[in-house]
Amino acid sequence: MSEAIRAGEAEPLLRLSAVSKRYGAATALHPIDLAVTKGSFTAILGPSGCGKSTLLRLIAGFTEPSTGSIEIAGRDVTRLVPEKRPTNMVFQGYGLFPHMTVAENVGFGLTIARRSRSEIGERVAETLALVRLEELAGRPIQALSGGQQQRVALARALIMRPLILLLDEPLAALDLKLRQAMQTELRRIHKETNGTFVFVTHDQGEAFSLADNLVVMNEGRIEQIGRPQDVYIRPKTLFVSQFVGDTNILEGTRRSGVVELAAGPRFASAGPDGKVTFVLRPETVRIRPAQDLPSSPIAGITGTIEELHLLGDGARITVTAPEGHQLIVRLPNPRFGDGLAPGIRVAVDWADDALTEVGAP
Amino acid sequence: MTRRLVWPLVMTALSAFLLGPLILVVVFSFNSNELISFPMGGLSLRWYHQLIGDDAFQAALLNSLAIALPTAFISTVTGALAAYTFAEWRTRFGLPALSVLGLPVLLPPLVIAIALVVLFARWLDLPLGRPAVICGHVLVTQPFVAAVVAARMASFDFTVLEAARDLGASRFQTFVKVTLPQIRAAIIGAALIAFALSLDEFIIAVFTIGGGNTLSTFVWGKIKTTLDPSINAIATIMLAMTVSLTLIALRLTRYRG
């Protein structure tokens, strides 16, 4: 019973089935499946040219998919023109109407929908308040700063109360401080409007600070979908582990359930025989000076500190093992009493579950 | 010191040489004497009165307007549409396509005129006259329209079109409410330029007008027969029209925002 209810709730608001996009001979998007639930904040993360904008434009209706179908709220919208879709978009370059004031820009959609003048006035004021631009309603667009323009673009889309709000790197043009302020605003607006947001970015920090659902893309494919912390802790592929945060890559071979890493350590791990790749997050690595070692051998690696960078909120240490294998270690609070310094011999190890096996690159 | 004066002097002399005859034409158009020579007589509008009363002048003016107006209209529609479409493609084909459209500017007007005469008289077996002149004028004014509109489109943000569609506007609504308001000034300016060019054009007009006259062929005919000072009045009228049209056009097409 409760299972059925939960399944009902999980019925996605947006569903892409085997959607792909080709431009001539080039494939911008390989067939992908994606489901977005109501009220979620989904971030699409990937390097430049991986197909993020293409994906968003397919959802908004600016391009038709080469294959597959798109469903919004249970309705097939694959062939629907953009003006008929229950989505609205905040464009990468904002796309504000330069011949209109802030209020006219924000009210454009409602004017087209032939709403009454009083309703338009009311909702424009309400939406401008939401993005904190009340005082600028009468200003021409050219007289706004980048951050203000971005909020106008956001207001212009939000006023339509879209089932899904699509945002294509809306913060990319802003400086760090403004970007962080806007991230906070976006989170607040997402909560206040109870909306469903799909947000494209190539900034992993932004994706992590905003999203409750992360889609990592590479070369027109979805590499992994999941909660941000899960994607971080358990990356499925080498690409994800490298793109999302710092990582150590450990290669080795498995023979009848025992893995031997090229860097030394052996441990039990079930799976098919052959070459294996593991990733290890730098902050999960433990490190101590080698003279503190108990005489019995440990499961880790001994090596020399090659570099030690203080980062303000921690330290990043590069350790080189005898055969040239390098390992990056991150310590949250370097204590100088630890005796860690370049040239020191150290032992590093990690908890069993810190290693994550990833698919072949 | 003297070196610094050389260039200003050269420029002044050059300007006087270029503008002198123009100024004389304007000045003599208000001269009451029969002869176009010094000393001048009194200030009068005599030649203007004589012109306005002249049936041949009226017919020529009517012809010129009946050619310039449709020319401006047609070449603005086709030239603006072409420039807009090529800009919308946003591909490497846009510029070559625009250049092909501009080719008539490179052709000698004489060649265009002969080609039109051959086309109308020999092949289509149509009489020469206003339609033939309009064809020729559209051919040579359209590239200017396309160039003016293309220059405006170069700074046009095409994202606004998608934004408008996204907010519920149809293609047509997007054109009327978003595209047109932004490029309207450039289009009006381009139309005025086309109008002024057509009004002034002589070679194509003289070959293809057939029986009648346009303003420019009327002046030419007058010069051949008499050196009547009313020529100065016509020239001044045409100068005033062309200059003011061009000034308005320049103001309108100057990029704003």
Ligand SMILES: Nc1ncnc2c1ncn2[C@@H]1O[C@H](COP(=O)(O)OP(=O)(O)OP(=O)(O)O)[C@@H](O)[C@H]1O
């Ligand atoms: N109209 C088009 N014609 C041809 N190729 C295109 C077109 N639009 C996109 N592409 C190609 O599709 C691929 C994906 O492009 P897309 O714009 O989706 O990338 P993106 O992930 O948004 O990149 P960025 O982070 O730089 O914005 C790119 O290789 C791009 O060159």
Ligand SMILES: [Mg+2]
């Ligand atoms: Mg993009």
